[in-house]
Amino acid sequence: MKSQSNNGLIVDSVSFSYGRKEALKDVSFTVEPGQFCALLGPNGAGKSTLFALLTRLITTRQGRIEVAGHNLLKSPRKALASMGVVFQQPTLDLDLTVAQNLRYFAALHGLAGRDAATRIDAALDRLAMRDRASEKVRALNGGHRRRTEIARTLLHDPKVLLLDEPTVGLDAATRQSITAHVHEITAENHLTTLWATHLTDEVGPTDRLVILHQGRIRADGIAADITGPTPLADRFLTLTEAA
Numbered sequence: 001m002k003s004q005s006n007n008g009l010i011v012d013s014v015s016f017s018y019g020r021k022e023a024l025k026d027v028s029f030t031v032e033p034g035q036f037c038a039l040l041g042p043n044g045a046g047k048s049t050l051f052a053l054l055t056r057l058i059t060t061r062q063g064r065i066e067v068a069g070h071n072l073l074k075s076p077r078k079a080l081a082s083m084g085v086v087f088q089q090p091t092l093d094l095d096l097t098v099a100q101n102l103r104y105f106a107a108l109h110g111l112a113g114r115d116a117a118t119r120i121d122a123a124l125d126r127l128a129m130r131d132r133a134s135e136k137v138r139a140l141n142g143g144h145r146r147r148t149e150i151a152r153t154l155l156h157d158p159k160v161l162l163l164d165e166p167t168v169g170l171d172a173a174t175r176q177s178i179t180a181h182v183h184e185i186t187a188e189n190h191l192t193t194l195w196a197t198h199l200t201d202e203v204g205p206t207d208r209l210v211i212l213h214q215g216r217i218r219a220d221g222i223a224a225d226i227t228g229p230t231p232l233a234d235r236f237l238t239l240t241e242a243a
């Protein structure tokens with residue numbers, strides 16, 4: 001996989017250690033534009049460490065990361081500008097309305113006036129949140145807060161979407177609806193989406209699937225090809241039981 005490039009996401013031979021603790025060991029995979037890729041791993045697999053590297057909260061010189069054709073180490077601004085991120089912990093201001101949260105974020109990206117308003121309306125429409133634009137986030141349930149965050153991350157027209165366990169704490173129906181929204185957005189806008197989760201029911205048979213365990217990739221391919229006739233939950237247990 002050396003030195004090839006695409007407009008999606010490339011993770012090439014990436015390793016990272018916290019002191020002597022190796023959290024990622026020679027991790028390589030690529031996600032193409034238009035693809036929804038589930039990054040599935042149990043607690044401690046290294047998902048958050050990989051997200052921290054992808055968003056440059058931490059850095060490593062071991063390996064290469066490319067985002068929408070931009071090398072994260074050499075062109076961090078362009079790489080980060082191409083990226084939309086939903087972190088595991090919600091980052092909305094609870095005392096602002098949905099629209100105010102989005103307006104603030106748009107301003108951070110240099111978007112204002114009619115352009116910002118149009119983008120905000122379109123993003124809220126996309127997540128079926130337009131009728132809640134003037135509600136304070138504090139009044140929303142967990143699912144609507146997550147939708148607001150996903151709408152917010154679409155405002156600057158990112159090419160690559162990163163979502164770190166975005167359904168944590170939500171009920172099954174809400175998780176299903178948010179997963180479906182993100183699949184649709186990925187296909188419609190030809191986005192490259194990386195969705196970290198430890199829940200096998202969030203992975204569809206046609207999804208791209210990367211299974212991470214103890215910092216190493218245990219499987220990479222289309223989910224149905226990885227599982228064969230075995231249910232994913234069972235296959236996942238087998239792959240992650242092996243040390």
Ligand SMILES: Nc1ncnc2c1ncn2[C@@H]1O[C@H](COP(=O)(O)OP(=O)(O)OP(=O)(O)O)[C@@H](O)[C@H]1O
Pocket residue numbers: 018021022023041042043044045046047048049050198
């Ligand atoms: N700051 C840190 N210092 C030392 N070790 C760490 C640190 N952060 C994470 N680790 C270790 O690195 C490994 C990977 O952790 P990471 O949080 O990336 O996994 P994860 O897949 O995101 O798990 P979770 O689903 O529990 O968030 C784990 O063994 C964890 O204990």
